[in-house]
Every structure is written in structure tokens, then in C-alpha cells.
Amino acid sequence: MKQIIALLPVLAGSMLILAACHQKPKAAPPVLQDVNFIEVKTQSLTVHSDLPGRTSAYEIAEVRPQVNGIVTERYFNEGRDVKKGQALFLINPAPYKATYDANLAQLARAEAQEKTAAAKLERYKALAPIQAISRQDYDDALATQRSAKADIAQAKANVERSAVDLGYTRVTSPITGRIGRVLTTVGALVTTTQNSNMAIVTRLDPIYVDVNLPTVDFLRLRRELKAGSLKRNGNDAEVSLILDDGSTYNHKGRLALSEVNADQQTSTIIVRAVFPNPEQLLLPGMFVYGRIDEGVDPHSILIPQVALFRNNHGDPLVYIVNKEDQIEVRPIKTGEAVGNNWAVTSGLNNGDHVLITGLQKVNIGDKVHAIKASPEDSAATKKGDKA
Numbered sequence: 234m235k236q237i238i239a240l241l242p243v244l245a246g247s248m249l250i251l252a253a254c255h256q257k258p259k260a261a262p263p264v265l266q267d268v269n270f271i272e273v274k275t276q277s278l279t280v281h282s283d284l285p286g287r288t289s290a291y292e293i294a295e296v297r298p299q300v301n302g303i304v305t306e307r308y309f310n311e312g313r314d315v316k317k318g319q320a321l322f323l324i325n326p327a328p329y330k331a332t333y334d335a336n337l338a339q340l341a342r343a344e345a346q347e348k349t350a351a352a353k354l355e356r357y358k359a360l361a362p363i364q365a366i367s368r369q370d371y372d373d374a375l376a377t378q379r380s381a382k383a384d385i386a387q388a389k390a391n392v393e394r395s396a397v398d399l400g401y402t403r404v405t406s407p408i409t410g411r412i413g414r415v416l417t418t419v420g421a422l423v424t425t426t427q428n429s430n431m432a433i434v435t436r437l438d439p440i441y442v443d444v445n446l447p448t449v450d451f452l453r454l455r456r457e458l459k460a461g462s463l464k465r466n467g468n469d470a471e472v473s474l475i476l477d478d479g480s481t482y483n484h485k486g487r488l489a490l491s492e493v494n495a496d497q498q499t500s501t502i503i504v505r506a507v508f509p510n511p512e513q514l515l516l517p518g519m520f521v522y523g524r525i526d527e528g529v530d531p532h533s534i535l536i537p538q539v540a541l542f543r544n545n546h547g548d549p550l551v552y553i554v555n556k557e558d559q560i561e562v563r564p565i566k567t568g569e570a571v572g573n574n575w576a577v578t579s580g581l582n583n584g585d586h587v588l589i590t591g592l593q594k595v596n597i598g599d600k601v602h603a604i605k606a607s608p609e610d611s612a613a614t615k616k617g618d619k620a
Contacts, residue, residue, distance in 0.1 A: 263600075265558075265601055265602040266591055266594050266595055266599065266601045266602065267591070267601070267602045268554070268588055268590055268591035268601045268603055268604065269588070269590040269591070269605070269606040270554050270586040270587055270588050270589060270603050270604070270605060270606060271536070271537070271586070271587050271589055271605070271606050272584060272585070272587075273534055273582065273583055273584060273585040273587060274534075274583060274584075275532045275534055275583050276533055276534075277529055277530070277531050277533065278529070278530050278533030278535070278571065278576060279530075280526070280529070280533075280569070280576075281473075281525055281526045281569070282446070282450060283475060283522045283523070283524050283569075284445060284504070284523050284525060285444065285445060285520070285522055286443050286445060286520075286523045287442070287443055287518060287519065287521070288440055288442050288443075288516065288517055288518060288519045289440070289442075289443055289518075290435045290437065290517045291437070291439050291440055291441055291507070292408050292410065292435070293433065293434070293435050293436070293517075294408045294410070294433070294434045294435075295430045295433055296321060296404060296406070296430055296431045296432040296433065296434060297425075297427075297431060298423040298424065298427070298431060299398075299401035299404075299425060300324060300398050300401040300425065301423065301424045301425060302324040302325045302326075302328070302402065302422070302423065303324065303325045303420065303421070303422055303423075304323070304324055304417055304418070304419050304421050304422075304431075305323050305324065306322065306323035307321070307322055307323075307415065307419055308320045308321055308322070308323070309321050309412055309432075311412065311413065311414050311415055312412070312413070312414070313411070314410070314411050315406045315409070315410065315411070315434060316406065316409050317405075317406055317407065317408050317409045318405050319405060319406045321404050321412070321431070321432060322417070322432075323402060323403055323404070324403075324404065324423065325402065326399060326402040329395065329398045329399040329401075330399055332395045332398070332399075333392065333395040333396055335395075336388065336391040336392040336394075336395045337392055339388045339391065340385065340388035340389055340392050343381065343384040343385045343387070344385055344388075346381045346384065347378065347381035347382055347384070347385055349381075350374070350378035350380075350381040351378050351381070353374050353377070354377075354378045357370065357371045358371075404431060406434050408434055408436055410434045410435045410436035410437060411434070411435055411437055411513070412432055412433070412434050412435075413432060413433045413435065414432075415432060416429060416430050416431055416433075417432070435517060437510050437515070437516070437517075438509065438511055439507050439510055440507075440508055440510040440517070441505055441506070441507060442472070442474065442506045442507075442508055442515075442523055443505050444503075444504050444505075444506070444522075444525070445499065445501040445502070445503060445504075446501060446502045446504050446525075447500060447501050447502075448495050448501065448502060449500075471485045471486070471526060472485065472486040472487065472488060472506040472508075472524065472525050472526075473523075473524035474508060474521055474522070475522035475523075475524060476521055477519065482508070482514070482515070482521075484508055484509045484510070484511075485508075486506040486507055487507055488504065488505070488506050489505045489506060489507045504523070504525070506523060533576055534576070534581050534583075535571060535574040535575070535577070536551065536574060536575055536587050536589075537573060537575075537589050538573055538574060538575055539589060539592075540552075540587050540588060540592075541565075541567070541575055542592060549564070549565050549567050549575075550562055550563065550564055551563050551580075551581070551588070552595065553586060553588070554586040554603045555586075557600070558601055558602070558603050559599065559600050559601070560595050560596065560598060560599045560600075560601060562597050563580055563581065564580055565577050565579065565580030565581055566579045586603065586605075589606055590606075
């Protein structure tokens with residue numbers, strides 16, 4: 234009995250140890266994922282549209298012959314700049330020079346005949362009052378003198394016309410610009426009725442850009458300006474140009490005109506802009522995008538592009554951190570890209586907290602440790618941090 238009593242403390246201790254071994258440890262508090270967010274704030278944003286278009290020459294001149302003949306000289310190199318009035322070709326001037334000289338001789342003959350007729354008329358004027366000549370003789374002398382004057386006028390006109398034709402044998406550039414390839418060679422016969430050109434001169438500075446504005450965008454723009462959701466950006470209608478390789482053209486253009494009729498097949502309106510082209514980087518026929526400022530949206534919302542992701546249908550979404558620091562998903566609609574940001578047209582409100590880091594590490598409903606992003610963090614995120 235005494236032995237049993239002596240063992241009781243040992244048994245009790247063993248039972249306590251066994252009970253302690255079967256007790257479950259208390260769960261550690263969950264570790265919250267650190268994430269960064271930005272607070273949505275409205276701001277003024279210049280709204281613009283990128284419209285496809287083509288460049289076209291500011292001036293283009295087809296060089297055509299004004300007289301018939303054989304081309305004897307060419308005075309230019311293909312693809313070079315030429316000045317207005319610069320000689321390009323020479324058409325054989327010999328027959329036109331001969332005609333000009335003959336007309337000069339005819340003018341001299343007419344002037345001599347007019348002098349003789351005028352002198353005779355003066356003598357008859359003195360004889361007519363004393364009836365030394367008949368009235369008929371006087372009238373004939375007067376008619377002869379007047380006819381001689383008419384012959385002079387006709388001869389002068391012939392001289393002027395032949396001088397013009399002789400001048401046309403020297404074919405000159407009608408405008409200042411760049412001349413293309415030669416379409417007429419030396420030795421070729423050219424005529425005033427031919428359909429082909431001798432050459433083409435194109436003025437490249439400035440240059441036109443014709444862009445196509447969809448009628449739906451035209452109506453939307455008018456509606457938003459009228460409603461006040463867009464405000465006019467001053468009176469300057471400046472246009473930027475995006476080249477086919479994605480680079481931005483160095484010079485700004487200005488709107489020149491807008492067609493008064495819409496194209497029935499494409500439902501677009503042609504908008505023309507004029508751009509300086511001193512380096513002649515732009516050539517007629519190039520495909521470009523014209524960036525036209527539509528106005529200023531005083532309540533625009535911008536978010537970093539890395540904050541946006543898409544569902545299986547391609548719809549844009551963002552994660553929102555609510556007041557309980559829990560993750561929510563929010564569908565949005567986006568407009569244009571502005572640098573490294575997206576312009577959001579609907580789905581976000583002023584003051585919303587939009588997640589910009591940790592998108593791959595959270596799920597809807599997760600509680601997180603939300604930290605407002607500093608300007609440095611935002612800048613780093615814009616460079617591509619999607620952690």
C-alpha cells in the first residue's frame with residue numbers, strides 16, 4: 234500500500250506530461266501581404282485623337298510643252314531641287330526664231346507703209362479745201378492711212394505671239410520644288426496635244442497631311458464640347474504627327490480645312506493639316522497618324538498601366554483596396570494611353586485606392602497591408618515593376 238501511495242505523484246506527473254503533449258499549439262496570426270496603392274485623383278488632361286492619314290504635296294506641277302518640236306537640251310539632274318523659272322528643257326528654237334524675225338520684218342514694212350500713207354494724207358488735207366483734189370481722192374488717202382495703222386497693230390500682235398512661242402522653246406519650272414525622273418529625253422518630239430508630261434515638280438515644304446475623322450468621333454466631339462465635359466484648348470488647332478515607325482515628327486502642324494461632306498462609303502470626314510517640312514523628311518504618299526487635340530477634360534483620371542489587367546474576355550480590370558484593407562476587383566473602361574498611364578473613362582471615382590504592386594500575390598477578398606505609394610515608388614512602377 235505504501236508503494237502505491239509513493240507512485241501516485243509519479244503517475245500524476247506522467248499524465249500531465251501526456252495531456253500537455255496532446256494539446257494543439259495556438260495558431261500564429263496570418264502575415265498580411267505588403268502592397269502599394271495609389272489614390273485616384275481627378276486632373277485636367279488634354280484629350281486627343283490619333284487618326285490615320287496620308288501626306289500629299291503642297292504644290293505639284295506637270296511640266297508640259299507649250300510648242301511643238303524636238304527636244305535639244307536638258308538642263309537639270311533628276312531628283313534635285315529646282316527654282317521657279319529655272320530652265321529645264323530646250324525645244325529646237327530655229328523655226329520659231331525664223332517666224333519671229335519674219336514678223337519683225339512685216340512690222341517694219343507696215344510701219345513704213347503707214348508713214349507713206351500719213352504723208353500723203355497730210356498733203357491732201359491742204360489740197361482738199363481749194364478743191365485741187367476730188368473728195369474721193371481725199372477719202373481714199375484717209376482710208377489707206379487708217380488701213381496702214383491696222384496693219385501695224387496686226388504686225389505687232391504677230392511679233393508678240395511669235396516672241397511668246399520662241400520663249401516657250403525654253404521650258405522652265407513653274408514652281409520651286411523637287412523635280413522627279415525625266416519623262417522626255419533629248420531628241421524626242423513633243424507636241425502641245427500630247428498626254429504625257431516632260432517632268433513633274435513637287436513642292437515639299439510645307440506639306441499637307443490628310444487624316445480621316447470618323448463621323449461618330451466628330452459627333453461625340455461636338456456633343457462633349459456642347460455639354461462642357463470637354464473644354465476648348467484655346468484657339469490654336471495644333472496637330473502632332475506620328476510617323477509610320479512610331480516616332481514623333483519634330484514639327485507641329487496646323488489645321489487648314491475640314492471637308493463639308495462626309496464620305497458615304499467610309500463614314501469619315503477628311504481633315505487637312507499643313508506641316509513645315511524643311512528637312513524634307515516627309516514625302517507625298519507616306520502613311521502617318523495625325524494627333525489632333527480635341528479639348529481639355531477637367532475631370533480626367535489616370536492610372537499606371539501596370540495597375541491594369543484583363544479577364545478571359547479581354548475586359549480591363551483593376552484591384553481596389555477597400556476601407557477594410559481587403560482586395561476588390563473593379564471593371565473599368567479605358568481611353569487613350571498617356572505616357573505610362575491609361576486614361577480611365579469609367580469605373581473609378583475620386584479617392585479610390587488602386588493597387589499598383591503585388592497583383593500576382595493577392596486574390597479577391599484577401600486582407601492586405603496597404604501602403605500608399607510614394608512618388609518614387611510610382612515612378613519605379615511605371616517603369617515596369619509588376620511584383
